[in-house]
Amino acid sequence: MTDGDRRLHLNAFLMAPGHHDAAWRHPSSRPDRATDVAYFQELARTAERGRLDSIFFADGLAVWHRVGSNVSGGLEPLTLLSAIAVATERIGLIATASTTFNEPFTLARLFASLDHISGGRAGWNIVTSGNTAEAHNFNLDEHVPHAVRYERAAEFVEVAAKLWDSWADDAVLLDVAGGRYADPDRVRPIDHAGTHFKVRGPLNVQRPPQGRPLLVQAGSSEDGREFAARHAEAVFTAQQTLADGQTFYKDVKTRAERLGRDPGGVKILPGICPILGSTEEEARRLERELTDLQVLDYGLAQLSSMLNTDLADVPLDAPVPEHLLPAEDDVNGNKSRFTLVSELARRDRLTVREIIARLGGGRGHRVVTGTPEQVADQMEEWFREGAADGFNVMPPVLPTGLEDFVDHVVPVLQRRGLFRTEYTGRTLREHYGLPRPPGN
Amino acid sequence: MTDGDRRLHLNAFLMAPGHHDAAWRHPSSRPDRATDVAYFQELARTAERGRLDSIFFADGLAVWHRVGSNVSGGLEPLTLLSAIAVATERIGLIATASTTFNEPFTLARLFASLDHISGGRAGWNIVTSGNTAEAHNFNLDEHVPHAVRYERAAEFVEVAAKLWDSWADDAVLLDVAGGRYADPDRVRPIDHAGTHFKVRGPLNVQRPPQGRPLLVQAGSSEDGREFAARHAEAVFTAQQTLADGQTFYKDVKTRAERLGRDPGGVKILPGICPILGSTEEEARRLERELTDLQVLDYGLAQLSSMLNTDLADVPLDAPVPEHLLPAEDDVNGNKSRFTLVSELARRDRLTVREIIARLGGGRGHRVVTGTPEQVADQMEEWFREGAADGFNVMPPVLPTGLEDFVDHVVPVLQRRGLFRTEYTGRTLREHYGLPRPPGN
Numbered sequence: 044m045t046d047g048d049r050r051l052h053l054n055a056f057l058m059a060p061g062h063h064d065a066a067w068r069h070p071s072s073r074p075d076r077a078t079d080v081a082y083f084q085e086l087a088r089t090a091e092r093g094r095l096d097s098i099f100f101a102d103g104l105a106v107w108h109r110v111g112s113n114v115s116g117g118l119e120p121l122t123l124l125s126a127i128a129v130a131t132e133r134i135g136l137i138a139t140a141s142t143t144f145n146e147p148f149t150l151a152r153l154f155a156s157l158d159h160i161s162g163g164r165a166g167w168n169i170v171t172s173g174n175t176a177e178a179h180n181f182n183l184d185e186h187v188p189h190a191v192r193y194e195r196a197a198e199f200v201e202v203a204a205k206l207w208d209s210w211a212d213d214a215v216l217l218d219v220a221g222g223r224y225a226d227p228d229r230v231r232p233i234d235h236a237g238t239h240f241k242v243r244g245p246l247n248v249q250r251p252p253q254g255r256p257l258l259v260q261a262g263s264s265e266d267g268r269e270f271a272a273r274h275a276e277a278v279f280t281a282q283q284t285l286a287d288g289q290t291f292y293k294d295v296k297t298r299a300e301r302l303g304r305d306p307g308g309v310k311i312l313p314g315i316c317p318i319l320g321s322t323e324e325e326a327r328r329l330e331r332e333l334t335d336l337q338v339l340d341y342g343l344a345q346l347s348s349m350l351n352t353d354l355a356d357v358p359l360d361a362p363v364p365e366h367l368l369p370a371e372d373d374v375n376g377n378k379s380r381f382t383l384v385s386e387l388a389r390r391d392r393l394t395v396r397e398i399i400a401r402l403g404g405g406r407g408h409r410v411v412t413g414t415p416e417q418v419a420d421q422m423e424e425w426f427r428e429g430a431a432d433g434f435n436v437m438p439p440v441l442p443t444g445l446e447d448f449v450d451h452v453v454p455v456l457q458r459r460g461l462f463r464t465e466y467t468g469r470t471l472r473e474h475y476g477l478p479r480p481p482g483n
Numbered sequence: 484m485t486d487g488d489r490r491l492h493l494n495a496f497l498m499a500p501g502h503h504d505a506a507w508r509h510p511s512s513r514p515d516r517a518t519d520v521a522y523f524q525e526l527a528r529t530a531e532r533g534r535l536d537s538i539f540f541a542d543g544l545a546v547w548h549r550v551g552s553n554v555s556g557g558l559e560p561l562t563l564l565s566a567i568a569v570a571t572e573r574i575g576l577i578a579t580a581s582t583t584f585n586e587p588f589t590l591a592r593l594f595a596s597l598d599h600i601s602g603g604r605a606g607w608n609i610v611t612s613g614n615t616a617e618a619h620n621f622n623l624d625e626h627v628p629h630a631v632r633y634e635r636a637a638e639f640v641e642v643a644a645k646l647w648d649s650w651a652d653d654a655v656l657l658d659v660a661g662g663r664y665a666d667p668d669r670v671r672p673i674d675h676a677g678t679h680f681k682v683r684g685p686l687n688v689q690r691p692p693q694g695r696p697l698l699v700q701a702g703s704s705e706d707g708r709e710f711a712a713r714h715a716e717a718v719f720t721a722q723q724t725l726a727d728g729q730t731f732y733k734d735v736k737t738r739a740e741r742l743g744r745d746p747g748g749v750k751i752l753p754g755i756c757p758i759l760g761s762t763e764e765e766a767r768r769l770e771r772e773l774t775d776l777q778v779l780d781y782g783l784a785q786l787s788s789m790l791n792t793d794l795a796d797v798p799l800d801a802p803v804p805e806h807l808l809p810a811e812d813d814v815n816g817n818k819s820r821f822t823l824v825s826e827l828a829r830r831d832r833l834t835v836r837e838i839i840a841r842l843g844g845g846r847g848h849r850v851v852t853g854t855p856e857q858v859a860d861q862m863e864e865w866f867r868e869g870a871a872d873g874f875n876v877m878p879p880v881l882p883t884g885l886e887d888f889v890d891h892v893v894p895v896l897q898r899r900g901l902f903r904t905e906y907t908g909r910t911l912r913e914h915y916g917l918p919r920p921p922g923n
Contacts, residue, residue: 068659075657078599078689080569104588106687111667116650116689119596125565126600129520144586148544148620156559159518160566179683180588210556217515219508222778227551243619247546249518249556338662 051426051462052277052310052433052475053453054097054137055090057083059114061440062316064345064403065336067114071443077117084130086442093449094463096474097135097166099259099279099435100124104144105176107348112341121153128161135471137166137259143192144172144181147202148242154256155207155248163252163470168259168279169270171196174348193266195239200258200274202240204480205233207255209245212482231483254480257471263291263382272298276477277310279435281383281407288313288430310432310475313425314408317418318439319447326412333439334400342399345406349380359396363388383407405437415451422452423461491866491901492717492750492873492915493893494537494577495530497523499554501880502756504785504843505776507554511883517557524570526882533889534903536914537575537606539699539719539875540564544584545616547788552781561593568601575911577606577699583632584612584621587642588682594696595647595688603692603910608699608719609710611636614788633706635679640698640714642680644920645673647695649685652922671923694920697911703731703822712738716917717750719875721823721848728753728870750872750915753865754848757858758879759887766852773879774840782839785846789820799836803828823847845877855891862892863901 059077060067067074076082090098100120110116120138128136136157140150150167158165171192172178178186187195211229218224233244260275262268271278272295282288291313296306318333320326339359347354352367368385387393387401404410411421425431438444456462468474499517500507507514516522530538540560550556560578568576576597580590590607598605611632612618618626627635651669658664673684700715702708711718712735722728731753736746758773760766779799787794792807808825827833827841844850851861865871878884896902908914 067664068662074659074664080600084569103687105683106670106685110670110685111656111663111665114664116655116665116670116687118599119592119688122561122565122593122596122600125562126569129524129566129569145589146584146621149585152559153562156562159558160520160562176683179681181586182681184681215556219514222508222776222781223551224507224514224554225551225556230546230550230556241619241622241624243616245546245550247543247556248559336662341662 051422051456052312053093053095053462054099054277054312054433054435055086055095055445056099056101056314056435056437057086057441058101059117059441061444062405062408062437063333063439064113064341064406065333065338066440068336069333069440072440073442074114077114080118080123080126083118083123084127086445087127087131087134089442089445089449091131091134093453094466095134095436095449096433097137097471098127099137099166099168100139101168102139102141102170103174103177104141104172105174105180107174107176107344112338121157124165125157125160128157128164133164133466133469135164135166135257135474136161137168137257139168139170141170141172141177142196142199143187144177147199147240148206148246151203151206151246152248155246155251158251158253158256159248163472165251165253166257166259166277166471168261169196169200169274170261189264189266193270196270197273198237198239202233202235202237202242204255205235206242206244206246207251208480208483209233210250212250212254215249250482253470253472254482257475257477268295268298271295272304272309273302275309277312277475280311280313281380281405281409282313282430283383283409285425285428285430288425289428292430308477312433312435313431314405314435314437315422316405316408316410316437316439317444317448317452318404318410318412319415319418319444319451321414323413323417326414329439330404330412334403337399337403339399342403343395346384346395346399346402349384349407354395357395360394362392363395363398380407404439408437415455418452419455419459422456423459426461490903491862491896492752493533493535493902494539494717494719494752494873494875495526495535495885496539496541496754496875496877497526497881498541499557499881501884502845502848502877503773503879504553504781504846505773505778506880508776509773509880512880513882514554517554520558520563520566523558523563524567526885527567527571527574529882529885529889531571531574533893534906535574535876535889536873537577537911538567539577539606539608540579541608542579542581542610543614543617544581544612545614545620547614547616547784552778561597564605565597565600568597568604573604573906573909575604575606575697575914576601577608577697579608579610581610581612581617582636582639583627584617587639587680588646588686591643591646591686592688595686595691598691598693598696599688603912605691605693606697606699606717606911608701609636609640609714610701629704629706633710636710637713638677638679642673642675642677642682644695645675646682646684646686647691648920648923649673650690652690652694655689690922693910693912694922697915697917708735708738711735712744712749713742715749717752717915720751720753721820721845722753722870723823723849725865725868725870728865729868732870748917752873752875753871754845754875754877755862756845756848756850756877756879757884757888757892758844758850758852759855759858759884759891761854763853763857766854769879770844770852774843777839777843779839782843783835786824786835786839786842789824789847794835797835800834802832803835803838820847844879848877855895858892859895859899862896863899866901
């Protein structure tokens, strides 16, 4: 593909009421449908109507603080995406799942099953689970240290890949007359014995249509970038400025190349929270409405969680006290989010209240407020200037934010030749232009 | 409900090509659709057309021996049932899942999610995983001992129940104006700290529509029966004779009563493999066709697995050598299946070949060959004579065996007033006449 043929890739990041933390209080959201599978099927069909590459669900293994002041307690991603798979035909389906609190046999199997159910549309956003509340649900008093989590994650992905490859593509013979359903020599144990896992295999699911699900990753720490460069085929990232986006893009591509990979085989997808209006004024009004609906307690709890501290008693109209901003090395959680907050506090000297308002839109992701043309301009700039292969689209309010994006931004991108007008492939890998891993 | 109102409960036990081990070689089966979600949706809709209580998928966490000579490597039950849930409206959806190789938070969440997705139709067949091949996929060299597995299972179910109850039924307020999505005082940590698990909670899924999924169990050992009597609401069991069925039925009900439970709250569902024909001769012919299609190597491997030994070199037309029939106490696997084989070998002095033929139909479950009237007679007898509250229906060949059962046996049972003609409830618990557990 020449550079002129290069196309954007778009993922719709779905979350019950939308990405703005006040979305559930906005009249256009549907917080009453947070556990309604039909609602998510409708969102997925909207994304498919826009010819998006994929939809995606984030995940955590605990209820966070202050369950009261935002939507919480929704559906589990792999069961939800299985139910969405059979209500859609083309769109990719990406689920987050943790390598710290799962076993590779179990997870490899769930994703293989989803890939069969969807006809080759499964993707796995690999996370190592950054929050102590998650450890408390899995027999631990303390969290697993950052470095150990990444070491385990690397071995986990290695085992999962071996399991997906354990059935050869041509293992099933269906030789009814001869009584041979499969060729036992093409369904092989993996006999993995490593530091964290001992798994004999083979997997008890036939090789998935895609060979392996698409591997996605979102860590931005040193460990996270190295992991992404080694394993990820798509990377979700939070970048606020074009310069930061370019630096991150180049860094991950360079790391991948150094590891012997084709840098084109790692798609970089920065988050974008598009607050849309038919005029800029209308968009700004929606943004103000959302800010006005923020629950301060919730914002404080979110910020406390990002910083791994308790901000309940700090003055709202003063900067975050310096002693509550730990050095990045001390953070055993979501390091990229911490770095961002730290910049807002240290560099921009924002007050606690201002930081909460700033984070409300995309929880650290870039918010672009404006008309469809303005949002498309921003996307095009990042795409052309080496900061993005596409975007992780985070509508501030659902379902309306996704409908607006599909109906008004996608056509602009299509007119500019930046985005497909029809699906050309059937699998998630085909949508992202990524090869099917060869079998064994 | 007076005894005259008592109705049968029917569960369709689904398995890609059918329950006869030669089903996949029979022209009416579809071994080519073993990973095709649409195939299973069709089976579920057939069962729903028959007004059955539920469908059910067994599960294991390994590929068994001799992967070559039967269908293998199909879909994972929880993802599969999520995809079936949205293609059906009433039928219950029961998935097998292991307490030995899962964590309670993960599994409680998956079942809660399936219960939401299906609008209250989820059931969990609790297994402790009896095969060493499974241990080898989960970091172990040896299997976890039988007693330890059951001890863990009991605590596992206790933790899961606490997690399902951790969101009160009325926890979600949806108070948009007041900024209160849920009442934090009604979403409570469980703070469980036991022998096997330490789980803080609460669950990150709102309370399921059924409160808790239906709990099903199938262990027939001493530990298994005690577990069933304490926890199960439906029990799958393999019983060959009316007398054995009556003894088992009475035993489990008595144990439940002794534990302070309503014995009516534990439904006993023996397995039945109905080999149907419009005449008895036609049914016998189908049975012979299937026996003739058996792959001897596969039967030997199955039998070896049941006995936890290797029969590859024993003469086929002689009895099983006595030294290969261990005492039940030494069996750390599926004890009920072992006992059955042991009876066929020791009591009936069947040859290895004869045992393989006998087990081919229902892998140890009762095979009834005959016309719809004859099969219905057998079911009615067991139901009236205190051996069954209903049946775990195991069609020998799918999809035809289920279609025949629904179209020809169900109407007979309905005419006799033994089975519902329309669904009267919406949830799986309602189908089985079981109460919704109160919240906290």
